[in-house]
Amino acid sequence: MMVLKFLSGVVVAAAVFFVLTFTVYFFNLDMKAAAKIMPVISKHYDKVKKESRI
Secondary structure, eight states, X not given: OHHHHHHHHHHHHHHHHHHHXXXXXXXXXXXXXXXXXXXXXXXXXXXXXXXXXX
């Protein structure tokens, strides 16, 4: 009985994980988040002193 409860919990967790990752994929949320963060990251890396090699 305890094994059945454990397996059902694993199945529910896997289903929730699948729905979350599918939602991120379907709406392209990872690239939308990256586009929002990019100006902040660019501002930081534009200030970093670059090494000049020839």
